[in-house]
Amino acid sequence: MISGKKSEREKFAGALETYAIEAMMSDGKALQMGTSHNLGQQFSKVFNIRFEDRDQKLQYVWQTSWGVSTRLIGALVMAHGDDSGLKFPPNIAPVQVVIVPIPTGNWKENILPLARDIEKKLEKEGLRVKLDEREEFTPGWKFSEWEMRGVPLRVEIGPKDIQKKQVVVVRRDTGKKESVAQSSINKKLSEMLKQIQKNMFEMALQFQKQNTHEVKDYDEFKAIMESKRGFIKAFWCEDRDCEEKIKEETMATIRVILMDKDKKAARGKCVFCQKSTETVVYFGKAY
Numbered sequence: 001m002i003s004g005k006k007s008e009r010e011k012f013a014g015a016l017e018t019y020a021i022e023a024m025m026s027d028g029k030a031l032q033m034g035t036s037h038n039l040g041q042q043f044s045k046v047f048n049i050r051f052e053d054r055d056q057k058l059q060y061v062w063q064t065s066w067g068v069s070t071r072l073i074g075a076l077v078m079a080h081g082d083d084s085g086l087k088f089p090p091n092i093a094p095v096q097v098v099i100v101p102i103p104t105g106n107w108k109e110n111i112l113p114l115a116r117d118i119e120k121k122l123e124k125e126g127l128r129v130k131l132d133e134r135e136e137f138t139p140g141w142k143f144s145e146w147e148m149r150g151v152p153l154r155v156e157i158g159p160k161d162i163q164k165k166q167v168v169v170v171r172r173d174t175g176k177k178e179s180v181a182q183s184s185i186n187k188k189l190s191e192m193l194k195q196i197q198k199n200m201f202e203m204a205l206q207f208q209k210q211n212t213h214e215v216k217d218y219d220e221f222k223a224i225m226e227s228k229r230g231f232i233k234a235f236w237c238e239d240r241d242c243e244e245k246i247k248e249e250t251m252a253t254i255r256v257i258l259m260d261k262d263k264k265a266a267r268g269k270c271v272f273c274q275k276s277t278e279t280v281v282y283f284g285k286a287y
């Protein structure tokens with residue numbers, strides 16, 4: 001994710017400043033979200049919204065607007081999901097662990113009570129757990145369904161696991177299976193959820209880095225936008241004509257302008273007109 005200011009052209013009408021988060025989706029396109037505006041006193045003057053200050057004088061309020069909306073959820077689906085469906089980061093997953101008992105033999109006497117014990121143990125640990133004891137579906141059907149719903153961890157319990165005092169745990173982020181001792185399942189699963197959270201963030205960040213290009217010139221810019229998409233980090237002279245021409249020719253727009261603190265190189269040349277500038281921006285194709 002990259003955050004920064006929006007260019008003049010994309011500011012919300014009347015806002016003094018507009019800040020945004022841009023995230024790269026798995027197809028290399030940019031999605032803007034969580035946009036916030038410093039609206040200043042523009043609207044409070046129009047609608048006459050005032051307050052009495054400490055000197056008992058009437059003042060127009062200063063307003064901000066925060067775009068924390070369902071678009072953030074859309075970004076989550078598109079950035080992390082795969083061909084099997086959703087992939088929830090554990091911290092916000094409605095269900096973090098699903099337990100699927102394998103229904104063979106006298107499973108209701110042998111396996112189900114243990115599954116219920118494990119459910120309680122994990123809930124006590126503070127985890128969000130679901131025990132799937134539906135009888136009308138096969139385990140395979142359930143595995144696919146919970147994968148599609150993006151549950152970070154699946155616990156399978158079969159007759160062999162009872163004997164070995166273990167369970168099989170499958171990670172949604174990597175698909176890796178491992179056996180976990182029943183005695184330490186609460187600690188182990190908490191740990192695994194933390195690892196998944198970290199791994200999912202790192203994978204998304206790595207994808208963004210791999211697909212963010214710095215270009216020498218405008219020809220290279222055009223070639224990348226045609227073939228690979230992703231973000232292009234480049235200098236821009238702050239002239240709107242340059243931005244418009246780049247958009248016409250490549251469909252890429254300025255997604256964010258880097259804040260001063262994030263700039264590394266001091267000066268460079270505008271990728272389009274070669275004019276000297278200090279402003280660094282990210283270009284990308286937006287939804």
Ligand SMILES: [Zn+2]
Binds near residue numbers: 237273274
């Ligand atoms: Zn320029």
